[in-house]
Amino acid sequence: xxxxxAGVTQPIIPGLADQPGVKSTMKAQVESVEKDTPAEKExxxxxxxxxxxxxxxxxxxxxxxxxxQEKVNRDPYAxxxxxxxxxGQTLSKSFNTYKFKERSGNTEVxxxxxxxxxxxxxxxxxxxxxxxxxxxxEMGSFASYYLGQLPGLLxxxxxxLHPPKGAAGPIGIFxxxxxxxxxxxxIFVQWIALLSVAIGILNIMxxxxxxxxxxxxxxxxxxxxxxxxxxxxxALYAVGWVALGALIVMLTLQDLKII
Numbered sequence: 001x002x003x004x005x006a007g008v009t010q011p012i013i014p015g016l017a018d019q020p021g022v023k024s025t026m027k028a029q030v031e032s033v034e035k036d037t038p039a040e041k042e043x044x045x046x047x048x049x050x051x052x053x054x055x056x057x058x059x060x061x062x063x064x065x066x067x068x069q070e071k072v073n074r075d076p077y078a079x080x081x082x083x084x085x086x087x088g089q090t091l092s093k094s095f096n097t098y099k100f101k102e103r104s105g106n107t108e109v110x111x112x113x114x115x116x117x118x119x120x121x122x123x124x125x126x127x128x129x130x131x132x133x134x135x136x137x138e139m140g141s142f143a144s145y146y147l148g149q150l151p152g153l154l155x156x157x158x159x160x161l162h163p164p165k166g167a168a169g170p171i172g173i174f175x176x177x178x179x180x181x182x183x184x185x186x187i188f189v190q191w192i193a194l195l196s197v198a199i200g201i202l203n204i205m206x207x208x209x210x211x212x213x214x215x216x217x218x219x220x221x222x223x224x225x226x227x228x229x230x231x232x233x234x235a236l237y238a239v240g241w242v243a244l245g246a247l248i249v250m251l252t253l254q255d256l257k258i259i
Contacts, residue, residue, distance in 0.1 A: 001128075001131045001132055001134075001135035002131075002135075002189070003016075003135075003186075003189060003190060003193060004022065004124070004125060004126040004130070004131035004134050004135060005125070005126065005127075005128055005131045006125075006186075007123045007124065007125035008123065008124045008125070008186055008190070009120075009122070009123050009124075009186060010060075010120065010183070010184065010186055010187055011026070011059075011060050011062060011120075011124055011190070012062055012187055012190050012191065013062075013138065013142070013190055013193075013194065014062055014063050014066045015063070015138070015141065016124055016138065017059045017060075017124045018057075019126075019133070019134035019137050019138055020130070020133065020134065020137070021126055021127070021129075021130025021131075021133060021134055022124060022125070022126045022130065022134050023124070023125055023126065024059055024122065024123070024124045024125075025121075025122035025123055026059035026060050026120060026121070026122035026123065026124055027049050027059065027120070027121055027122055028049065028050045028058050028059065028060055028061050028063070028064055028118050028119075028120055029047065029048070029049050029050075029118065029119055029120075029121060030044055030045065030046055030047060030048040030049075030050070030116050030117075030118060031046065031116075031117045031118060031119040032046055032116070032117045033045060033046065033115060033116055033117075034115040034116070034117070037098065037113070037114065037115020037116075038095040038096045038097065038098065038114050038115055039095060039114045039115035039116045040115060042093045042094070042095055043093070044084070044093065044116060045086070047086070047087075048084045048085070048086050048091075049084065049085040049086075050064055050082055050083075050084060050118070051082075051083045051084065051085050051090075052082060052083035053067045053068070053080060053081070053082045053083075054067050054071060054080065054081055054082075055081075058082075059120075059122075059124075060120040061118040061119075061120050064082075064118065065111070067080070068080055068097060068112055068113075068114070069111065069112060072097055072112045077096075078097075079094045079095060079096055080094070080095045080096075080097060080114060081093070081094050082094075082095070095114040096114075097112040097113060097114055098112070098113060098114075098115070099111070099112060099113075100112070100113045139193075139197055142194060142197050143197055143201055146197065146198055146201050147201060150201070150202075150205075152164075153167055154247075157247065157250065161250075162250055162253075162254065162259050163247075163250055163251055163254055165254075167251060167254065168251065168254075168255060169248060169250075169251025169252045169254065169255045170248065170251070170252060170255070171252055171255035171256065172251070172254075172255040173195070175255070176191075177191065177195075207240045207243065207244070208233070208236045208237045208239075208240040209237055209240055209241060209244075210240070210244075213236070213240060217233070
């Protein structure tokens with residue numbers, strides 16, 4: 001809610017401008033076009049504004065990157081269809097992508113690009129009353145996404161005995177936070193908001209010693225009107241601690257690139 005009230009000029013949360021009651025003057029404008037890239041071959045020029053990509057409204061570079069990565073992950077040879085505004089004239093363009101390695105904190109990641117450097121102008125903001133609804137809706141949207149990813153992450157870790165690539169542990173989170181805080185306060189606050197929701201959801205998982213495990217015990221005792229035996233509680237605590245400890249160790253080893 002605070003993010004919406006204060007206003008955001010550099011959103012890192014996709015869809016931040018799409019909530020009801022939110023005002024946005026954001027636009028993703030081409031700052032430069034790199035030579036010998038799909039963007040140059042398709043005739044993109046400096047000053048073009050990317051209005052849509054794959055039928056979705058684009059207001060910032062983060063949204064465009066997310067759409068490109070999502071489509072290319074499904075089909076590496078897919079073309080990215082965009083709608084461009086050039087001085088009031090609407091143009092339709094279609095691009096192939098190419099792979100590019102860039103640094104993210106202390107790690108090197110591979111991304112798909114079309115060959116433009118974008119600058120994001122404008123601001124996303126909401127009046128205090130609208131910010132309440134928008135804040136809760138945005139939090140719910142991210143929580144749903146995170147909940148959908150969590151079972152796959154845990155299942156992959158159990159079956160492969162190591163976390164999937166991209167999952168970060170305490171060291172990885174610390175490294176990303178260090179990189180983010182060097183950007184600006186607005187970006188750092190958005191990162192903290194996402195991190196807080198993720199930790200909150202993890203904490204309500206029905207596993208002891210997490211809060212969700214305690215809630216589950218209370219519900220069981222309320223439903224059966226009987227106390228869970230102390231020995232069973234101790235056993236559940238032990239299993240939970242071992243599972244959480246193993247997960248943290250594996251994530252830390254992955255952060256350190258040992259596994």
